[in-house]
Amino acid sequence: MxxxxxxxxxxxxxxxxxxxxxxxxxxxxxxxxxxxxxxxFIAAKKHEPDWLLAWRLESFRHWQTMESPRWAKLRIAPIxxxxxxxxxxxxxxxxxxxxDEVDPELLKTYEKxxxxxxxxxxxxGVAVDAVFDSVSVATTFQKTLAKLGIIFCSFGExxxxxxxxxxxxxxxxxxxxxxFFAALNSAVFSDGSFAYIPPGVRCPMELSTYFxxxxxxxxxxxxxxxxxxxxxxxxxxxxxxxxQRDENQLHAAVxxxxxxxxxxIKYSTVQNWYPGDAEGRGGIYNFVTKRGACxxxxxxxxxxxxxxxxxxxxxxxxxxxxxxxxxxxxYSVAITNNFQQADTxxxxxxxxxxxxxxxxxxxxxxxxxxxxxxGLVRIQPKAENARNYTQCxxxxxxxxxxxxxxxxxxxxxxxxRIEHEATTSKISDEQMFYCQQRGLSKEDALSLIVNGFCxxxxxxxxxxxAVEAQKLLAVSLEGxxx
Amino acid sequence: xxxIRNLHARISEGREILKGVDLAVKAGEVHAIMGxxxxxxxxxxxxxxxKPGYEVTAGEVLYRGRDLLAMPADERAREGVFLAFQYxxxxxxxxxxxxxxxxxxxxxxxxxxxxxxAGQFLKIVRAKLKLLEIGDDLLQRGVNVxxxxxxxxxxxxxxxAMLEPKLAILDETDSGLDIDALQTVxxxxxxxxxxxxxxxxxxxxxxxxxxxxxxxxxxxSGGRIVKSGDKDLALELERTGYGAYGDAx
Numbered sequence: 001m002x003x004x005x006x007x008x009x010x011x012x013x014x015x016x017x018x019x020x021x022x023x024x025x026x027x028x029x030x031x032x033x034x035x036x037x038x039x040x041f042i043a044a045k046k047h048e049p050d051w052l053l054a055w056r057l058e059s060f061r062h063w064q065t066m067e068s069p070r071w072a073k074l075r076i077a078p079i080x081x082x083x084x085x086x087x088x089x090x091x092x093x094x095x096x097x098x099x100d101e102v103d104p105e106l107l108k109t110y111e112k113x114x115x116x117x118x119x120x121x122x123x124x125g126v127a128v129d130a131v132f133d134s135v136s137v138a139t140t141f142q143k144t145l146a147k148l149g150i151i152f153c154s155f156g157e158x159x160x161x162x163x164x165x166x167x168x169x170x171x172x173x174x175x176x177x178x179x180f181f182a183a184l185n186s187a188v189f190s191d192g193s194f195a196y197i198p199p200g201v202r203c204p205m206e207l208s209t210y211f212x213x214x215x216x217x218x219x220x221x222x223x224x225x226x227x228x229x230x231x232x233x234x235x236x237x238x239x240x241x242x243x244q245r246d247e248n249q250l251h252a253a254v255x256x257x258x259x260x261x262x263x264x265i266k267y268s269t270v271q272n273w274y275p276g277d278a279e280g281r282g283g284i285y286n287f288v289t290k291r292g293a294c295x296x297x298x299x300x301x302x303x304x305x306x307x308x309x310x311x312x313x314x315x316x317x318x319x320x321x322x323x324x325x326x327x328x329x330x331y332s333v334a335i336t337n338n339f340q341q342a343d344t345x346x347x348x349x350x351x352x353x354x355x356x357x358x359x360x361x362x363x364x365x366x367x368x369x370x371x372x373x374x375g376l377v378r379i380q381p382k383a384e385n386a387r388n389y390t391q392c393x394x395x396x397x398x399x400x401x402x403x404x405x406x407x408x409x410x411x412x413x414x415x416x417r418i419e420h421e422a423t424t425s426k427i428s429d430e431q432m433f434y435c436q437q438r439g440l441s442k443e444d445a446l447s448l449i450v451n452g453f454c455x456x457x458x459x460x461x462x463x464x465x466a467v468e469a470q471k472l473l474a475v476s477l478e479g480x481x482x
Numbered sequence: 483x484x485x486i487r488n489l490h491a492r493i494s495e496g497r498e499i500l501k502g503v504d505l506a507v508k509a510g511e512v513h514a515i516m517g518x519x520x521x522x523x524x525x526x527x528x529x530x531x532x533k534p535g536y537e538v539t540a541g542e543v544l545y546r547g548r549d550l551l552a553m554p555a556d557e558r559a560r561e562g563v564f565l566a567f568q569y570x571x572x573x574x575x576x577x578x579x580x581x582x583x584x585x586x587x588x589x590x591x592x593x594x595x596x597x598x599x600a601g602q603f604l605k606i607v608r609a610k611l612k613l614l615e616i617g618d619d620l621l622q623r624g625v626n627v628x629x630x631x632x633x634x635x636x637x638x639x640x641x642x643a644m645l646e647p648k649l650a651i652l653d654e655t656d657s658g659l660d661i662d663a664l665q666t667v668x669x670x671x672x673x674x675x676x677x678x679x680x681x682x683x684x685x686x687x688x689x690x691x692x693x694x695x696x697x698x699x700x701x702x703s704g705g706r707i708v709k710s711g712d713k714d715l716a717l718e719l720e721r722t723g724y725g726a727y728g729d730a731x
Contacts, residue, residue: 425574428571429534429535430571431571431572431573433533433534433555434567434570434571434573434625435573435581435585436532436554436555436556436559437531437532437533437555437556437558437559437564437565437567438559438581438584438585438588438641438645439556439559439560439585439588439589439592439645440556440584440585440588441556441588442556444584444588445556448573448576448581448584449573449575449576451575451576452573452574452575452576452577452624453574453575454575455575456575
């Protein structure tokens with residue numbers, strides 16, 4: 001490609017990240033740096049009970065003994081953990097009881113992001129627990145849900161109102177010292193979402209959280225805990241956008257899911273954080289630990305993710321299939337464009353008998369993007385008749401990107417049946433021309449081909465999310481075909 | 483409809499293939515372009531449809547009075563230029579029906595018509611499917627994925643029937659078809675003949691012309707149109723071969 005052609009192709013990307021703006025809301029932040037005092041500051045700010053402070057400090061001490069993992073296929077500049085800020089909260093926010101009490105600036109921010117909270121909640125039947133920086137600012141539909149005994153609130157609120165549940169399940173799926181980033185999160189987590197679905201209840205609406213990173217240099221350490229009691233069902237949506245920043249921002253979230261006997265949790269993510277500019281400057285560093293445990297027979301956990309943003313993605317939503325006949329699923333689309341790097345996949349740990357898992361991963365690489373699928377399928381000795389099906393497809397756009405597939409398979413029971421299929425393909429000039437000759441613009445042609453490639457994953461998303469995701473795929477790849 | 487004047491073209495950074503093509507096609511006419519291998523037939527189809535990889539070095543092409551070569555490929559398509567591909571490409575995961583509807587709506591939008599709703603669309607699809615003896619299942623598969631050679635060619639003509647182009651260029655649509663499929667495809671093409679439409683058929687053999695009788699026949703050889711005539715020229719070629727028109731290469 002000539003320089004002129006490159007410049008032309010990159011033009012749409014330079015127009016900038018659509019959501020790159022900074023809201024003018026005074027933050028009340030902890031001073032930069034990370035010591036036990038920082039953690040005490042966070043706990044005090046949040047009026048947390050002693051047991052939680054002790055838990056945080058224990059995590060922190062563990063974290064200090066750990067090192068950042070190096071096994072991923074990622075090139076990461078050293079991160080100065082002492083330069084980051086570990087707590088920031090919108091200042092005028094004083095426990096709003098309704099949307100009217102929420103800072104209008106905040107609501108405007110959501111408007112710009114295309115999330116008219118009140119309308120969206122009413123029209124789409126979605127209860128939104130919006131996380132702005134570190135503190136949850138609005139929770140809707142709580143009353144409707146409360147009638148069914150469903151608890152859906154910010155993590156901080158759950159600590160106050162349902163300490164027994166939080167204490168019982170916090171860290172039960174992702175232990176404090178699980179990995180470097182989980183330990184960091186356990187020490188400094190700010191807020192997040194909590195949901196509990198009582199036995200036999202089918203949650204009547206999609207629960208959802210929109211994450212956003214805002215205040216300068218503020219790390220984001222979400223903590224999400226979802227519990228579906230016996231025979232319960234819940235579908236949870238997580239969507240993210242972040243404003244533009246020059247400096248890399250650190251994000252280390254932890255999500256824990258617990259599905260008891262016969263329960264089902266469907267967890268869907270569309271991640272669109274700032275990926276950095278066309279030269280690879282800036283962008284979010286996303287180190288996430290997501291894991292679900294099927295604790296009873298016939299429990300089911302299904303992860304669906306569309307990852308288009310972030311400069312670096314390090315993320316392996318996993319399922320621990322303890323209960324007999326339990327089911328784990330992982331559906332993923334990951335896009336890397338420009339200088340983005342993604343190392344993502346899943347772990348399926350088969351412990352119970354007759355457990356089943358399905359992995360469908362679609363990686364798309366464009367520009368100079370590097371995309372790695374890394375997955376583990378482990379069949380434990382007692383997991384009789386475990387089954388896994390894995391399909392990993394990679395799509396390359398251009399000739400400077402990379403796709404890598406690293407499947408780990410460990411079967412310790414002879415009755416296991418494990419299938420793995422993988423393909424790598426490239427969008428050809430012939431395909432593009434064929435579509436254009438039928439009247440489709442270059443952008444529409446690309447979007448059509450890419451969406452076709454991702455179809456098996458997109459169809460797993462709830463309807464309104466699927467539409468959003470399709471648009472996002474097209475936007476993320478703008479200018480990537482010459 | 484189409485006026486080609488002194489068209490010279492080469493493969494990008496390569497040798498010249500078209501060496502001064504002159505051709506005029508009026509609305510309502512069906513022209514056949516015949517010629518030996520390597521005479522430039524597919525290059526001509528590529529240049530007219532805007533396929534990347536070719537470079538026009540001289541001459542001009544007017545399409546309905548406009549400079550065709552100045553238009554990007556997708557705009558040409560929306561303005562009514564259709565190419566039936568010699569080798570239709572597979573697009574996995576993209577439903578054939580969905581693809582066709584996206585294409586149709588792109589073309590309709592350009593014509594100032596409203597998008598077609600699913601009901602209307604289906605009704606027209608059913609009628610055209612019948613004409614081309616295409617089974618419903620073909621629509622639900624990925625674009626050209628796992629189609630037999632004959633199915634691909636029929637699908638091209640089916641798309642053409644749906645999109646109703648003003649200028650249809652068929653690049654060896656008859657090659658690889660058995661006699662039954664050939665007749666079916668010919669029926670599809672004949673159904674499209676009309677006073678508002680021009681059809682250019684590029685073919686190696688005369689046999690398609692038994693079923694789609696052309697108004698004009700041209701012989702392309704060595705990158706030039708060396709002879710033009712009526713349908714009898716095709717029959718003559720069938721008897722004498724291309725030898726009389728010089729070495730193609």
